Amino acid sequence: MHMHILIAGGSGFLGSYLIKSLVQAQHSITLLSRHPERVDAPTGVKVVYWDGDNVQLPPQDKPIDAVINLCGLSIARYWSKSAKQAIRDSRIKPSQALVKWLCQLEKKPELMLQISGIDYYDMPSEQCSETDKNGDHFLAQLSKDWEATVQPLKSTSMRVIIARLAPVLAASHPPLQPLLLATKCCAGAIIGDGKQYFSWIHHSDFTNIIGNMLMHSSYQGIYNLCAPNPVPYSTLMQALAKACNRPLWLRVPAWSLTNTLGEMATLVVDSRKVFPKRLLDAKTSFQFPTIEAAMDNLCQSK
Numbered sequence: 417m418h419m420h421i422l423i424a425g426g427s428g429f430l431g432s433y434l435i436k437s438l439v440q441a442q443h444s445i446t447l448l449s450r451h452p453e454r455v456d457a458p459t460g461v462k463v464v465y466w467d468g469d470n471v472q473l474p475p476q477d478k479p480i481d482a483v484i485n486l487c488g489l490s491i492a493r494y495w496s497k498s499a500k501q502a503i504r505d506s507r508i509k510p511s512q513a514l515v516k517w518l519c520q521l522e523k524k525p526e527l528m529l530q531i532s533g534i535d536y537y538d539m540p541s542e543q544c545s546e547t548d549k550n551g552d553h554f555l556a557q558l559s560k561d562w563e564a565t566v567q568p569l570k571s572t573s574m575r576v577i578i579a580r581l582a583p584v585l586a587a588s589h590p591p592l593q594p595l596l597l598a599t600k601c602c603a604g605a606i607i608g609d610g611k612q613y614f615s616w617i618h619h620s621d622f623t624n625i626i627g628n629m630l631m632h633s634s635y636q637g638i639y640n641l642c643a644p645n646p647v648p649y650s651t652l653m654q655a656l657a658k659a660c661n662r663p664l665w666l667r668v669p670a671w672s673l674t675n676t677l678g679e680m681a682t683l684v685v686d687s688r689k690v691f692p693k694r695l696l697d698a699k700t701s702f703q704f705p706t707i708e709a710a711m712d713n714l715c716q717s718k
């Protein structure tokens with residue numbers, strides 16, 4: 417079945433991979449962007465302006481079957497008070513606007529897929545799955561509020577999916593890109609004692625799994641969207657060094673990152689050991705289940 421999919425925030429990193437794969441699968445895409453003139457979308461993709469606060473679509477040739485919300489300012493910045501507010505607003509406000517619009521529609525799309533983050537959890541060293549508890553740090557509380565914005569849709573006929581996404585690995589985008597460049601210059605480093613867990617997903621698995629979620633109505637509710645094998649940071653860096661055929665000998669003390677980056681350093685210093693239990697229960701397959709396979713593939717593709 418070929419669907420018509422509305423993607424908000426699809427002009428960025430994840431949107432570019434997702435739209436390419438959805439276009440290949442012959443779905444029709446309408447993309448909402450605050451800057452349509454800057455969007456380099458594949459042929460056939462309709463780009464419509466919005467301000468991030470209100471949805472007003474021109475009349476559509478085909479009804480919209482699914483909505484995907486990828487909006488959100490990058491969190492890779494110093495978390496000053498104003499940056500935290502901007503990070504929060506850029507997620508909550510577009511999501512609220514989409515939900516308000518959907519609630520008013522007489523004929524609703526079948527699916528709303530809302531991106532969230534694995535930072536929803538307490539930064540655990542114990543492995544956690546979808547039912548584990550919400551943390552009380554900044555990103556955990558933001559994820560909780562972000563997810564709550566889709567609550568009004570649960571009383572409608574729509575299928576609602578929340579994808580708690582791990583860092584997506586691609587050679588040309590953070591978080592992998594700077595690690596790859598450093599490793600290729602023999603400057604790859606283990607941060608802290610390297611025992612903190614890193615949860616991740618290869619960009620191909622991200623796009624394939626979202627494609628499956630669109631097509632199969634059995635997917636519903638909250639999913640950890642991450643590979644089934646989170647690894648200690650030292651294993652990540654060793655796999656990267658091996659795939660690039662470079663040595664790994666540097667160490668960066670965690671305190672030096674905390675001193676320079678402030679609270680944002682928690683992204684690399686703290687453990688995230690998240691497990692995609694519901695995806696595995698649904699027999700979802702991963703093309704790159706291990707970090708070694710992912711690194712071999714991504715380092716060759718650069």
Ligand SMILES: NC(=O)c1ccc[n+]([C@@H]2O[C@H](COP(=O)([O-])OP(=O)(O)OC[C@H]3O[C@@H](n4cnc5c(N)ncnc54)[C@H](OP(=O)(O)O)[C@@H]3O)[C@@H](O)[C@H]2O)c1
Nearest residue numbers: 425427428429430449450468486487488489506581583584
């Ligand atoms: N990349 C990852 O590894 C990863 C992991 C976990 C979760 N996520 C989440 O997935 C989403 C997409 O990530 P990404 O890496 O593709 O980010 P990205 O490259 O920064 O793209 C995000 C998009 O959000 C839109 N946006 C930003 N601020 C907005 C605002 N105030 N109002 C409305 N739209 C706004 C932008 O679209 P326009 O400028 O065209 O309007 C932009 O293209 C984000 O919410 C992110 O937190 C990403």
